[in-house]
Amino acid sequence: MRKFLVLLDDSRECLNAMRFAAMRAANSGGGVVILSVIPADDIQHGFGVADVMRAEAQERIEAHFEVFAKWMRSRPKVEPELIIREGDPAEELIAQLSDDPEIGVVVLGLNADKSGQNPVLTRLLREAATLSCPITIVPGDIPKERLEAIT
Template identity: 80%
Template sequence: MRKFLVLLDDSRECLNAMRFAAMRASNSGGGVVILAVISGEDIQHGFGVAEVMRAEARERIEAHFEVFAKWMRSRPKVEPELVIREGDPAEQLLAQIEEDGEIGIVVLGLSSESGAQNPLLTRMLRDPASLPCPITIVPGSLSKERLEAIT
């Protein structure tokens, strides 16, 4: 089964990336892997504090994931898989692709705000010839109707 890998974050464009991945997976008999990365910078290292912060980050991620998963299960009828990793998002995304041989496409949301930066996308495209699979970039400004039409 071909899987679509989507990065879960707090950005507005993440929603369109999730929708696109779920609809494409549904229409092609594929699956969706939702990757959430806890940045090392978000975890303060100290006497037991790191584990508490890590647990809190996981709880937030799981709650955020459940919102998308509920929609995916009911509308496009896709059962998403959640993977939580820790470290640099670009490195963890590449590591996930390396570890899961069924991942065929990475889906990333692109901000519709002019001048907005996407550090992950910038980093991934530094050496596009070395990418292990295609990347689909989904504009955050696309309507649900347009997404449905193109998937």
């Protein structure tokens, strides 16, 4: 089964990447893997603090994931898989590609704001020739109807 890998974050464009991946998976008999990365800088190390911070971050991620998962289960009828990793988002995405050979496409949302930076996309494009699968970039401001038409 071909899986579509999407990076879950708090960005607006993440929504369109999720929609695109779910609709493509539903239309091609594939699956969706949602990767969320807890940045290592967000976890303070200290006496018991790191475990509490990690647990709180995982709870937030799972709640965020459940919003997307509920829609995926009901509309395009796809059961997404959640992977939570800790570290640099770009490095962890690349590591996930190595860990799961069934991932066939990375789907990333692109911010319409030209001044915004996307370090994950920048890193993936630098290493695109060595990746095990293609990257699909979904504009963050593309209408939902257009996404449905092209998937």
